[in-house]
Amino acid sequence: MAINEAQKALQKEAIPVGAVIVDGASQRVVARAHNEGVEDLTALPLPLRHAEIVALTQASISLCCPRLDGCDLYTTLEPCHMCFAAISLMRVRRVVFGAYSPQQGAISNGTNVGLNSVPSVIGGIMEDECGELLKAFFKGKRDQHTSL
């Protein structure tokens, strides 16, 4: 489902990252979002409209709750520092991600220090499928530049 969301970002020429949040108790999907997804967050500047932030916002509205204890977040890409800290502030229980982000990923770059609540993390699930979307996107961008 998160990969499907990432494909929606791709159709808008945004970086293909998708995120889904599931309420652990009911197993209900409470958010599905993609990078630069605008629902409810039109005011937030574009560089901050990451799939995870949009999903956290949707889930909070969906559950009528400012915190997401007991919720699990699935994302196609390892969250950046901003998103991982936001996930922690929202008290998400668990993060499952696809492709690793060695340069900008919060887990790869060790940001556990300075967070009040650290969710459990599982990385590398469907890593190739998630990574291929990103590779194709950035290759397309490079090819565009080369042909200019």
Place this chain on the structure above:
Amino acid sequence: MAINEAQKALQKEAIPVGAVIVDGASQRVVARAHNEGVEDLTALPLPLRHAEIVALTQASISLCCPRLDGCDLYTTLEPCHMCFAAISLMRVRRVVFGAYSPQQGAISNGTNVGLNSVPSVIGGIMEDECGELLKAFFKGKRDQHTSL
């Protein structure tokens, strides 16, 4: 000006943190915001509505620009991981903060790794004035608990 914003948060019983953004070229104030400030960001969950995020949003709207190159952000408290990464994503030039946040501050806890663009940082300006507001707020909270 940022301290004045922090006092506004206090009046709303929110954690007293204030932030101001100045456009370096024109020296114009393009945002002044406080913790849990709601203008333009009502959808964003409360735990993410930090003074800095609200200020980044205001500045982006004020300048009609998704990035804030050449802007300086002043905040009464050392930014957390989420805010410092957001400041970096928005390409803010410089961060000036008052009180240090040894437990949760991004600079104190070394988050420079994993960020594409790191602003220059000056900490400890009017540290006592900024810190006193926070100490008084949390002392008040503890006293409330003790008296229950």
